[in-house]
Amino acid sequence: MSMFAEQLEEWSCRGTQGQIHMEDASPPSQGVSVKVLEATLLSALKMLDVGKWPIFSLCSQEELKLIRQACVFGSAGNEVLYATENDEVFVLGMNCSGCLGTGDMQSTIEPRRLDSLCGKKIACLSYGSGPHVVLATEEGEVYTWGHNAYSQLGNGTTNHGFVPCQVSTNLVNKKVIEVACGSHHSMVLTSDGEVYTWGYNNSGQVGSGSTANQPIPRRVTSCLQNKIVVNIACGQMCSMAVVENGEVYVWGYNGNGQLGLGSSGNQPTPCRIAALQGIRVQRVACGYAHTLVLTDEGQIYAWGANSYGQLGTGNKSNASYPTTVVVDKDRVIEIAACHSAHTSAAKTQSGQVYMWGQCRGQSVILPHLTHFACTDDVFACFATPAVMWRLLSVEPDDHLTVAQSLKKEFDNPETADLKFLVDGKYIHVHKVLLKIRCEHFRSILNNDDEIIEMSEFSYPVYRAFLEYLYTDNIRLPPEDAIGLLDLATLYRENRLKKLCQQTIKQGISEENAIALLSAAVKYEAQDLEEFCFRFCINHLTVVTQTQGFAEMDHDLLKNFISKASRVGAFRN
Incomplete structure (x- = not known):
């Protein structure tokens, strides 16, 4: 079995998992500027959701983020062509009949670039059963490649086309705005409302009045x-x-x-x-x-x-x-x-x-x-x-939803009407949003407040909390999430408390396990406490050699040893 066939076997077992969502992207690290966050957000908004198409599991997350247009085709959805934000064109898949346009018939699980189409700006694309591909650019040029036993490429021959070639016969000075393919025939529509067809014609599908195959484009x-x-x-x-x-x-x-x-x-x-x-x-x-x-x-x-x-x-x-x-x-x-x-x-x-x-x-x-x-x-x-019925494209629309607009306005001094001073640094926010989103602020904020000094929590913790009110997400390393857990407990923000626990669980390590366990006990987060305890037991040898274990609170150490003994951690 070939490497590609093995990959297809894996797809069939995997089903349609792995959808790409904006929320799935890893959050930027703490300290990233607002401008960078905004750029990241806008980039995510323009990201094409191709996660339901199994063939894209062959692409890396970095490659997927760049895709702006895509078309999955072939007899089993085993070929794909996609264009990136820089108008580069790539293909990958089985390459039946040379339909990837790479110049050969070799299948590929790595995206291969089609230099002849890069920078062309794809307007529309269709494909046949061979398969063959018909593509039109925004300039109205037509390119074809792939299966050609019935002259469906429109180049006057019946030789398969292994690279994209422009179709010019009878289309000179014509701007093609739409393309369509049948099993083995092709059709295009020009900007002046004319239709041209070519290819297989056993049933009259090219509309010429006969059943003879048509090797070049002719107007219907x-x-x-x-x-x-x-x-x-x-x-x-x-x-x-x-x-x-x-x-x-x-x-x-x-x-x-x-x-x-x-x-x-x-x-x-x-x-x-x-x-x-x-x-x-x-x-x-x-x-x-x-x-x-x-x-x-x-x-x-x-x-x-x-x-x-x-x-x-x-x-x-x-x-x-x-x-x-x-x-x-x-x-x-x-x-x-x-x-x-x-x-x-x-x-x-x-x-x-x-x-x-x-x-x-x-x-x-x-x-x-x-x-x-x-x-x-x-x-x-x-x-x-599972093929695409059309060229899938990101809509050229920078409109932001209400939620996206709120994310964009966090810590924006141009629109904010309140500043928090924490550790000598300002965080710019909006009173009305804080009152809407948090009961604590609803009770303490006054209309004449302009600056509020905060000394109970560190700058990273309080900034993460305020950003959470704008985004519903937290961006903190697990160690700082302990402080945020303290804040969430004090402000009675139960959902935030759960998010902090989740962040801590995802970031636990042998070095910080005792510190996280101590925090879980302190803030009475029982589920988190049990999770950290189990982690410590599973990595007991290394954990007991860490600085955190050496500095462990006496009562906590006593309880830890007692509980560890009960679960048999010290048996030979």
Whole structure:
């Protein structure tokens, strides 16, 4: 078994654990400047959550933090392309048919850089079953590589493409704004509303009027000649286009009724779906052999294959006409499907995500409410294969939530109206927030307070406490967390007390174990006391040789020896 195959075996055992969350990042060390903290926060906000996709377990945390765009593809989700914040492009995975674009067919568990695409700024990406990849840049250039037995790369040959090559034939002076791939054919949409296709055409999926494969891009005309197309999509062997007035045009394979024409005959040229007369469609999405559309009123219509319930109609009967899909009573704002899967998903205006169809091998025949926040997660966790239905990107939005804004304002002298003087240093805070967050401050703070001197606690401890009120997190080494535990006990902050205990448990060592045990006893933290005691017993030889043990309080030492004896620590 190859190293890569072994890694895949490990993924299958691991499942979909390991989600990346902002809170999971290790906190900066004490003393980091506010500006650095703000930069860290903004960086975390722009971090792409790819933790549900097993292939990313091959990347280090440092690499994951830099990812801004990603697409997992391949017959089993075994390939990935991603772009970083510096517009560098990397790939890793099985490399079937040279689909990683690295110039060879070698699989890799280490990210490999695609120099030819670095700095290009990816706008959109799609992939076929071979797989082959079609990518468009923000400049509107098109690059293809991978499987090419049916000329799906558009370069006029049937030779596999091992490196990304620009497709220029008939696309010169055209800016491509959207790309779509079927199993072995490709389609692009230009900024002036024209559609170009190429590749496999056994069922008329390139819309040329014949069934001959098309080796280079050619414009799809017929009924689309004078239409401005605004959206495109591909099923395995069919193609769809939405024009600016909301009409939907379809062509290609129709054996399961996926064209929505009321028949099962293939269509070699674009044909308007008459059953949608009077309905203004905004988006179309294609599964393996089924189709979804979203109207301007937030309604979904579906048709085509339905053996897994992917139409969401409550049964498993195919439908050759558009059928209404009821997703609760909420307005739908996004639909999702992928030509390699029998899964459907939708997101409503209130942010709820629904899924139906083939979900982890089960048939879900009606839209099922999930706990996900985005449709991408449906395909990561429930679709087969677990590939992405679109290029996943971080939204270019620096908007901060209320909680994030509060974090940003901690110790900001420009907006603060109160200063704590601790160990000769100031900590800038906001009276109203302290009163809202802490009962202690609610009772002692006055409107005319400007500076409060604090001598009961050290600067690191009191700063960590005030920062906790802004962030719900503490940033202290375990030794200082003892002092914070004292403060939490005095101020009756029970949640803070638990966080301190957790920090101490995570930072215990042979050198500090006795000090932490003493603190646990002093502050009557019984669970922490038991934890520290057990640690001392497990490392008894080294712990008894430390300075902390030598300086141990007499009564505590007496109790420690007695308790250790009872658990058999001194037996030979």
